[in-house]
Amino acid sequence: MNFVIKVENLTKYYGNRPVLDIAHLEFEKGKTYCLFGPNGAGKTTLLNILDLLESPTSGRIFFKGQEVNTSSLEARRKMGYVAQDPFLFDRTVFENVFLGLKMRSRRDEKEKVRRILEEVGLTNFEGRRAKDLSGGEAQRVAIARALIYEPEVLFLDEPTANVDRENIRTIEEFIKKISKNHQTTVIFTTHNLCQSYRLTQEVISLINGQATKSSPLNLFSCELIRQDGLRWALLSSSLKISVVSKLCGKAHISIDPKDIILSKEPLSSSARNCLSGRITKIEITGAQVRVELNTGVKFTAFITEQSFKEMALQVGGKIYLIFKSSSVKVF
Template sequence: MNYIIQAKNLTKIYKGKEVVSDVNLHVKKGEIYGLLGPNGAGKTTIMRMILNLVKPTNGEILLFDQKLTPTSYELFKRIGNIIEYPIFFDKLTARENLNLHCEYIGYYDKSAIDTTLAMVQLQNFEEKQVKDFSLGMKQRLGIARAILSKPELLILDEPLNGLDPVGIKEMRSLFKILKEDYGMTILISSHNLAEIEKIADTIAIIKDGHLINEILMDDIRSENVGYIELETDDIKKSVFVIHEILKIANFKIMDTQTIRIYDSKIAEGEISKALIMNDVLVTKINKKEHSLEDYFLKIINGGGAIA
């Protein structure tokens, strides 16, 4: 397997407290890898260690199959990143900030600035001083700076912060283009689970500094089948019809009015018809799908059944 990032038994202790504990990550070349977890879970610390901004207390990191050391300067020419909130020279324009970044990293294809500003939808604001940018525009400029040199690896810490729904959709499309057309590997952390679900190939769930699970999104989708949820004013009679007449065994009573049926072989219409024929009033019935949010909450809450 061709891994771009491997973290082995990664641990970080701050002031006697273990904030990252024995974490193992495997980010494959060309994939979008979502790093998920509650606030304070250790996501940013992990990213900082990968970028050599923080030294691990224990464990090791391999980037492009090379062990990360304090002198791994050449590796970082192949990496673009945003960690927390991007900082700029406020009295300079977007173009001037990107031009300075080119000088700083020794990247001399200045025509890339025009292309990159267009990719993040800032082409009409390139001469505007950054101090007059909204939070969302600054976030777009941070992404532009991270992708300007077309790095092989992109590390993005909460890159959707400050973006409106249109901006989020545009950045989602951009990340897919960077992966598919430019071959970038993307490690991304985000609280926006619905968006990560749409773009990620693999996710890792971090809680209290521990890796809870590292799993392919395809495996999550196959594990978490949909269900039919119905609401009725007569739970006892509904259960009798479902179990004794329809011969459905895989169902769950959620509350005094709601039942979830997990038997995918039986259609909504068949269930609804049987209930009505037996004088059960069905106030609502629809098919639902488990989401990444469902899976995330199940894992974070200790692995119990999805409610």
């Protein structure tokens, strides 16, 4: 695979406090990735390390196969970064975007600035002063300014955190198009789970400083035990899930929503896990239907619109969740 960024055995400590402990993580060229986690999970710290703005305590970072660090200026020039609360100069929108090109001796590309402003929906904002912009408009200017350099990787830290609802939709639609239109790898952070899945299926969850590409949906802390010759994950005193693992003790598990089968009746199959619950929410998004369920623990499943119609599912209805032990990721 064509990986643009890779990290190995990366750790970060602030004093004696561990923040990140990531054995291995890779980002493919031209894809959009989300770093998901609650506030304080280490998302911004990881973003700063990947962008070579901050050094890890230990570990190695590779950019296009070459090991890099905060002194690797050539690699930094191929990266763009937009902070959660971006700084704009007290100049016009056009000047804010064009200034970077002037600093890099590319003075003949004013038309390029106009094209990128059109792309972010700011065609008629060229002469407006930065101080007169809303938070969402300022964020779009900052994204345009980062993209004008044609970076190979674009980092966005909570790109809609300080943005009104109308601008959130505009920014989200633009982010979805960046990889395709600019052949740029996009890595953004969010603590909004729904947003992460609106923008990409490449979601990386940060849990206790560790990164996993397991879905942040159906992500649980548990106690792993051995019983009747099998390994079980105890989610509560009354709920256990069969898993395939050699670990024991405290752990985390996740089940991909697409690996869960829904049925109105218990199924006779090789899948060891069959849980009964009630449907609490149904959300139709195109050809995919998101079903939220309560079994004593909250689960989410993704099914096709055809399956949804055939089963005639309704909120409040009883349902069975079936999934294999091998579908449960343990870490």
